[in-house]
Amino acid sequence: MWEALREPFRYRKPKMELPKGGGAIGLGVQPGGKAKKAQKAKDWRATLRRVWQYLARRKGRLGLVLFMVLLSSGLALLGPYMIGRAIDRYLGGSGGADWTLFLTGLAAVYVLGSVAGWLQNVWMIGIAQETVYRMRMDLFAQLHRLPIPFYVKRQRGELMSRMTNDMDNVSSTLNSSAIQLFSSALMLTGTVVVMLLLSPLLTLLTFLVVPLMMIGMRWITRRTGVLFKERQRNLGDINGYIEETLSGQRLVKAFSQEERVIREFGERNGRIRHSGFWAQSISGFIPKVMNSLNNLSFAIIAGAGGLLAIGGHVTVGVIVVFVEYARQFTRPLNDLANQWNTLLSAIAGAERVFEIMDEDPETKDEEGAKDLGTAKGAVAFSGVSFSYNAGEQTLRDISFSARPGETIAIIGPTGAGKTSLIQLLSRFYEPDSGRITVDGQDISEVRRESLRSQMAFVLQDSFLFEGTIRENIRYGKLDATDEQVEAAAKLANAHSFIVRLPGGYDKVLQGDGGGISQGQKQLLAIARAILADPAILVLDEATSSIDTVTEIKIQEGLQRLMEGRTSFVIAHRLNTIRRADRILVLKDGRLAESGSHEELLEKRGLYSDLYHGYAQLH
């Protein structure tokens, strides 16, 4: 029974999976010898240095904060000293006349100390917020500069966790812990100096407890450092899982996987509970250990101080000052230990943020890359080969050309490379060899943005943002007037369904087009592409069945969209294929055949087989 109750809380040494490219922060319980430890230390120092680069942008303000820290620490040392001196003077019989002055002075010291502490906090929060603001901006910008392959490998939720949880960790540490650490270190030094000046012997005796404190703290932080880092990673993991299962909600329901999903979530949740429990519980020891050792130091001061006072080596005032200072030096030590953990988890967060910032962004446009300008739409592939992973060629030696305004249908069995071909044209990926040109210009020599601005995509699953229908269509051309938006919607055959919706063009769509049908989503995507008015169009024809009326509307809308533009259609409908100026038949990454419908039928090759097979099915 007891074992069963204990089980969820049993401490298991965490598995050390260090994040890619990062490294554990310093306190070193991980295996790996000296070299690894040195590397880790270097890693966390490098992380701190990078955070410092952000902080350093507000050097002036930071200087003011440091001044306030100095002032408040100095005043905190002065208070007890004044009390000790007053006691000695009183006991020595010289008190009396200047008590009012003394009390006023003491009050001034404490009030001023509080004001300085408050200012230091407010200013530091300002600096921290600005730092986190800049880091968040940089991270978000970087996320939008990263290439598509990066996203293929990552879970969206896990990335979002870096943007939220990890940034929050950095933020809260900068807000308070960082400056508290500094102020604690300062207080500690100041206290020791004054204590030594007052009585070196009593100082030494008081400090007998320090090695014990150090050992206790080190024991604790060695464990919690790893656990905090693990908790952070577990949080990222669970966020990824939540995002994935919520996005795939239909799939989960369709395959009745709810129970399994809940169970798997439970396992992840359990890991967070486990690391969170141990990290918090072990770090919760710190104040207890410190308190006990603090009491021990009081006892030493009282006992040894009493003996020294009887022997005439110190005054009672000095003992009072020591008692106060003992409290003051254990508090910063306590703070140091507590803040150290927060700092560790912030460093872990910052490391995860910088890890993304260090990812290679989309290969930069070549030096001197040109603007494509307004394209006519002549597209040519010559000898293009491509692989996602080294050694596994996805496209081999593809060559074809399309004149402006032509419709090119791309067909072929699943996995033949149709989508990959389109991805190369839009430079989501770069070919291993060969050349792709638009209007005779090698697309690797033009600015990506100028290339993509000449293209529009209508994919099977067109994405709609949360916002009004009008805003969603306008995404194709942000400066379009309301009239232009409506004209595009009319051409796309979307107008009639939009005006029938409550709110019409101002109806707010929930996330990804919730609240409208699949066919309606496609009509909106077509309207968006019409408004963008691109020279080159990429269409991925829907394979899902849509009712005949909507289907006819979509076909009409698409025909209008394709007029006068070079269109690449991953085609599934016979009508589209037959009407195309050229058909590219892909098989196993090769261009098996190309030509018009009639030409290819005459060849009696792969296309003819596919066509007849398809025609029989329909």
Ligand SMILES: Nc1ncnc2c1ncn2[C@@H]1O[C@H](COP(=O)(O)OP(=O)(O)OP(=O)(O)O)[C@@H](O)[C@H]1O
């Ligand atoms: N991101 C990726 N990383 C590695 N391999 C990939 C990736 N995307 C696709 N592939 C592989 O490349 C090959 C071609 O895929 P592609 O998506 O281009 O085929 P497709 O003809 O569009 O297929 P479908 O008709 O099923 O959409 C497939 O074998 C696929 O497994």
